[in-house]
Amino acid sequence: xxxxxLIAFIVLVLAAGGAGFLWMQQQAGTTAEQxxxxxxNVNIVYPRMAExxxxxEAVGTLQAREDVMITxxxxxxxxxxxxxxxxxxxxxxxxxQLDARQARADLQVAEAQLQDARTKYDRASRLxxxxxxxxxxxxxxxxxxxxxxxxxxxxxxxxxxxxxxxxFAGVVGLRDVSVGTYLNIGDSVTTLDAVDRMxxxxxxxxxxLGQITRGQVLRSSTAAFPGxxxxxxxxxxxxxxxxxxxxxxxxAVIDNPGKKLRPGLFMAVSLTLQxxxxxxxxxxxVLTRGxxxxxxIAVDGEARRQTLALGTREPGKVEVVSGLAPDDAVIITxxxxxxxxxxxSVLEGDNxxxxxxxxxxxxx
Numbered sequence: 326x327x328x329x330x331l332i333a334f335i336v337l338v339l340a341a342g343g344a345g346f347l348w349m350q351q352q353a354g355t356t357a358e359q360x361x362x363x364x365x366n367v368n369i370v371y372p373r374m375a376e377x378x379x380x381x382e383a384v385g386t387l388q389a390r391e392d393v394m395i396t397x398x399x400x401x402x403x404x405x406x407x408x409x410x411x412x413x414x415x416x417x418x419x420x421x422q423l424d425a426r427q428a429r430a431d432l433q434v435a436e437a438q439l440q441d442a443r444t445k446y447d448r449a450s451r452l453x454x455x456x457x458x459x460x461x462x463x464x465x466x467x468x469x470x471x472x473x474x475x476x477x478x479x480x481x482x483x484x485x486x487x488x489x490x491x492x493f494a495g496v497v498g499l500r501d502v503s504v505g506t507y508l509n510i511g512d513s514v515t516t517l518d519a520v521d522r523m524x525x526x527x528x529x530x531x532x533x534l535g536q537i538t539r540g541q542v543l544r545s546s547t548a549a550f551p552g553x554x555x556x557x558x559x560x561x562x563x564x565x566x567x568x569x570x571x572x573x574x575x576x577a578v579i580d581n582p583g584k585k586l587r588p589g590l591f592m593a594v595s596l597t598l599q600x601x602x603x604x605x606x607x608x609x610x611v612l613t614r615g616x617x618x619x620x621x622i623a624v625d626g627e628a629r630r631q632t633l634a635l636g637t638r639e640p641g642k643v644e645v646v647s648g649l650a651p652d653d654a655v656i657i658t659x660x661x662x663x664x665x666x667x668x669x670s671v672l673e674g675d676n677x678x679x680x681x682x683x684x685x686x687x688x689x
Contacts, residue, residue, distance in 0.1 A: 364668035369623055369654040375605045377637045377644050379536060379598040385527035387547075387579065387590040389518035391493050395420060397508040398486040399428075408515070410499050413584075414491045421502075421514055425487035428480070435480040439473035446470050495519040496584065523579045523586050525557070527594055528572035536598040537562065537575065543596040545579055547586070556580050559596070604649065605642045610657045611635070621663050623654040623671055628663040 401423030408420045446466040452458040491497075498516035502508070525545065529537055541559045557579035566573050577594065579586065610620045611633070619632045631653070636644035649655070654671065656663070663669070 364626065364670040365628075365659055365663065366672055367623065367628075367656045367660070367663075367669045368658040369656055369671050370607060370610070371654060372604045372606050372645060372649050372651050374602050374651075375642065376600050377603045377605060377639060377642075378600045379533060379637055380639075381529050381533055381537075381596040381598065382593070383527035383529070383596070384591065384593050385525045387523050387525050387586055387588060387592050389495070389520055389588045390522060390524045390578070391495065391519040392588060393492060393517050395489060395491075395497075395514045395517055397421075397423070397489065397510060397512045397514065399423065399483060400509050401425070401487055401507070403502060403504050403506045403508065406500075406502075406504055408497050408500075410497065410515070413496050414494065414517070416491055416494045418491045419488055420491055420497070421489035423487040423489070423508065425484055428484040428487055432477070432480040432484050435473070435477040439470070439477045442466070442470040442473040489514060491517060493517070493519055494521075518588050520581055520584050520586065520588070522557075523581050523588070524560070525577045525579050525592055525594060526574060527577070528567065528570060528574050529596070531566055531571045531573065533598060534573060537573075537596070541596065541598075543577055543594055545577075545592045545594040547590055547592050549590060550585060555582075555586065555592075557594075603636065603644045604651065605644055606649065606655050607657055608638065608641055608643045610655050610660065611643060612660060620649070621656040621660040621665075622649075623656055623669050626668060626670070628656065628660075628665060628667045628669050630665045 403421055404424050405422035406420070407418070407422070408414055414420065446463070446469070449458050449463045449466045453460070453463050495517045498518070500515040502512075502514055508514070537559065539559050539562065543557050543559065545555045545557060546553065547555075557577045559575055560578045561576040563574040579592070606620070612619055612621075617632055618635055619630055621628045622631050623629075631648055633648035634646040636646045638644070656669070
C-alpha cells in the first residue's frame with residue numbers, strides 16, 4: 326500500500342514539472358516574439374500656437390417678432406373678406422368687414438340724443454342768466470350732454486369694431502371662415518405674423534457670459550433649407566441663469582430674405598466669440614475612450630499615451646487646454662493600433678506625412 330502511494334506521488338511530481346517546463350517555454354517564445362516585432366512606422370507633428378475662437382453652438386425654435394391671432398371684438402356676420410391666405414398685408418389694411426347696419430343705426434341714435442342734450446343745455450344756460458332756471462337743473466342737463474357724448478363714442482367704437490384690420494404689416498395664415506359666417510366675440514379669423522426679421526431664443530453656457538454683448542453677429546441654419554445660412558445678431562440678453570443648465574437665455578434677430586423662414590421652424594445657430602492664441606494639434610490625432618480624450622506621443626522610440634483636456638474645435642484642429650507641451654511629438658498616423666510601450670519608428674524626409682502648416686520637426 327505504501328509503495329503504491331509513493332509511485333502515485335512521483336507521477337504527480339513529474340507531471341507538474343513537465344507542465345511548468347512547457348509554460349516556461351511558451352513564455353520564452355512569446356517574449357522573443359515581442360522582442361522581434363518590428364517598430365510601427367508613424368508620422369508625427371508638434372503642437373503649434375494659433376488663433377482660435379470660442380464658438381457657441383445652440384438650437385432653438387424660430388418665432389415671429391410680432392404675432393397675433395386675429396379675432397372678432399363684436400358679433401356679426403361676415404360680408405367681406407379682403408385677404409388671401411399666406412399673403413402679405415399692410416398695417417391698417419381691412420381684413421374682414423362685418424355687417425354693420427345695426428351699428429350704424431345705433432350711432433345715428435346716439436348722435437341724435439347728443440344733439441338733443443346739447444340743445445336743452447344751451448336753452449337752460451340762456452334761461453339761467455335771468456334766473457328762470459335753477460343751477461341744479463343746468464347741472465343735470467350738462468351731465469346729460471356728457472352721457473350722450475360718451476354713448477356716441479361707444480357707438481362709434483362698436484361700428485369701428487365691425488372692421489377687422491391688420492394691427493401691423495405681416496403675413497396672414499390660414500382661415501376657417503367665409504363670407505356669410507357668423508362670428509361671436511372672440512372667434513378667431515386667422516393669424517398674422519411679422520416675418521421680415523425673425524426671432525430665435527437659445528441659451529449660452531455661463532462660461533461665455535463675459536464674451537457676449539448685444540449686436541454680436543451670428544449665423545443660423547435649418548434642415549428645411551440645407552446648405553443655406555441666415556445671418557443675424559444678438560438682440561436681447563436674459564437677466565437670470567437657468568439653475569439646471571447653468572446657461573443664460575438670449576434672443577437673436579434673424580434675417581429672412583425672401584420670407585422663407587416661418588414661425589416654429591427648428592434652427593441651429595453658431596455664435597463666434599472672442600479670439601485668442603492657444604496651443605492646437607490636428608483633430609485627427611485625438612482618440613476618445615468613454616469620457617477620456619488622449620493622444621499618443623513618441624518618446625525615445627516608444628509610444629506613450631497622453632490624456633488631454635481639450636477646448637475649442639475648429640475644422641482640422643483642436644485646442645489643447647492641458648496635457649501637452651510644444652515639444653511633444655504627437656503621433657498622427659497609426660495611433661489607433663498602438664499601446665503604451667510599443668516601439669515606434671518616426672518617418673522623416675520623403676517618407677514623412679506633412680499636413681498643412683503643421684511642423685514635424687522641433688523648431689529651434
